[in-house]
Amino acid sequence: MQHTSTQDTLVGLFVAAGITALFFLALQVSNLSALTEKDSYTITARFENSGGLKVKSPVSAAGVKIGQVSAISLDPKTYEAVVKMSIYSQYNNIPSDTTASVFTAGLLGEQYVSLEPGGSEEFLKNNGAIEITQSAIILEKAIGQFLFKSAEEKK
Amino acid sequence: MIELLAHLGKNTRSSFSKLGRGTFFLLQCLAGIISVLPRPRLLLNQMYSVGVLSFLIISISGLFVGMVLGLQGFYILSDFGAETTLGVMVATSLVRELGPVVSALLFAGRAGSALTAEIGLMKATEQLSGMEMMAVDPIKRIISPRFLAGFLSMPLLATLFSAIGIIGGQIVGSGLLGVDEGAYWAQMQAKLDFYDDIINGVIKSVVFGFVTSWIALFEGHDAVPTSEGISRATTRTVVNSAFSILGLDFILTALMFGDD
Structure with missing residues (x-):
């Protein structure tokens, strides 16, 4: 056979x-492989405007990816965007007075959350919240403000 | 005028009765799969003729489709200075659409037509009725193993097609046109999701494999047992499979990727 x-x-x-x-x-x-092998914990941050941030957008500190956005929702009382982020457990020493900002990678690139660590001795725990945030820069708004300002100056 | 109406009515009735026979055939065929399981040899032989023999055409086509995507994508993307996203473009289009669809069309042409001709010829030479005389159910012995083999081979072939195509795109993109190899893979990994993109592509190919095998086997089984009848049945297999694949692809795409 x-x-x-x-x-x-x-x-x-x-x-x-x-x-x-x-x-x-x-x-x-x-x-x-990037999604499954790492344990993570959740922290939240409230933004006035989350811009084009999406679920799975990267979260980085000093340019290093340390986690990703897991959920975005609107707070019905304060009308702020509540952004939940899963941070890989190996980065468990983020100070509690860290600043979170929404930035854009490049001119047309995707938006991401950037964390700038503060100087506090206390670290954020699971379900902790970042208090100091900086909203996404909306290009149209910025251009509008710029035009308005230059018109004022001419008067 | 009356004749025309009568003709129309006859055609409609015959196409509905064909659909009914087809559904009944599918149910018999699915029921027959249970009796294939204790005899894996039958399945293995069919996996060879349906899957292994289609491998060469699938892999070569996949390579060239990927290379063309790399070339065309590079010319379009370099206008925007976004050559580094070439990998994303090649991989997304292959995994989501071209992999399942093109490999299913090739599969219908290569394996589907062969199945129809084989079954049709068995019917014309009265091998099927001969089997019935010997109390062997031709559905269980002949049809079901072929159906199962087509159904199992299709996702494997489509996955191979996508994988080889992505490598082909990389050969042209970073080998000939100078896109950074690291960027090609890294951007692809950042943008493609395993469940949303790859598993949905595999689900598509499973559906196409099911439909193509069904059409091919039914057309063969339903063929008029003459040489002309078999040739018509073979043509119908390729045409109907192509229509079903492309139509179903639209529906599946709308269902899977509708909300992003």
Whole structure:
């Protein structure tokens, strides 16, 4: 039965190749490994305006990615955007007086949360809140203000 | 005028009765799968002729589709100075759309037409009725293993197509056109999601595999048992599969990627 056994081998190789391709897509093409291997804890920050921030937008400190946005909702009383962020557990020493700002990567790039650590001795714990925040800069608003200001100066 | 109406009515009735027969055939075929499981040899033989023999055309097409995407994407993106997002473009279009759709179309042409011709010829040479005489159910013995093989091979082939295409895009993009290799992979990893993009692509190919195998086997089983009938059935397999794949792709895309 030489013929059948080569057939078996080829079918086996085919199935193995298909599964390898799926692993390749999972690990090399998508970010599955980055999501699953790290434990994280949640902190929240309130912004006047969260701009174009989305779920899964990166959270970084000093340019290093330390977590990602897990949920964004609107506070019905204060009309502020409540942004929940999962921070990888290895970065558990974020001071409680840290400043959170929404920035844009490049001119057309995606928006991200940048954390600038303060000098407090106390660190943020799970479900802790960042008190000092800086809203996203809305380009249209900034241009509007600039035009308004230059018109005022001419008077 | 009356003749025209009668003709129209006859056509409508026959297409509905065909749909009914097709559904009944599918149910029989699904029921027959249970009896395939204790005989994996039947499935293995069909996996070979449906899957392994389609591998070459799928991988070569995947390579060239990926290379063309890399080339075209580079020319468009370099106008905006965004060549580094080439990887995102190639991978997204392959994983979400081109991988499942093009490999299903090739699969219908390569394996579907062969299945129809094989079953149709078995019917024309009365092998199927011969089996029935010997109290062997041709649905369980012939149809169900082929159906299961097509259904299992399709997602494997589509995944291979996407993976090889992404590598092809990388060969052209960073090998020939000078896009940074690290940026190609890093941007891709940052933008593509395993569940939203890759698993949805696999689900698409599972649906296409199901539909293509069903159409191919039913057309063969339902063919008029003459040489002309078989040739018509083979044509119908390719045409109907292509329509179903593209139509279903629209519906699945609207369902899966509608909200982002």
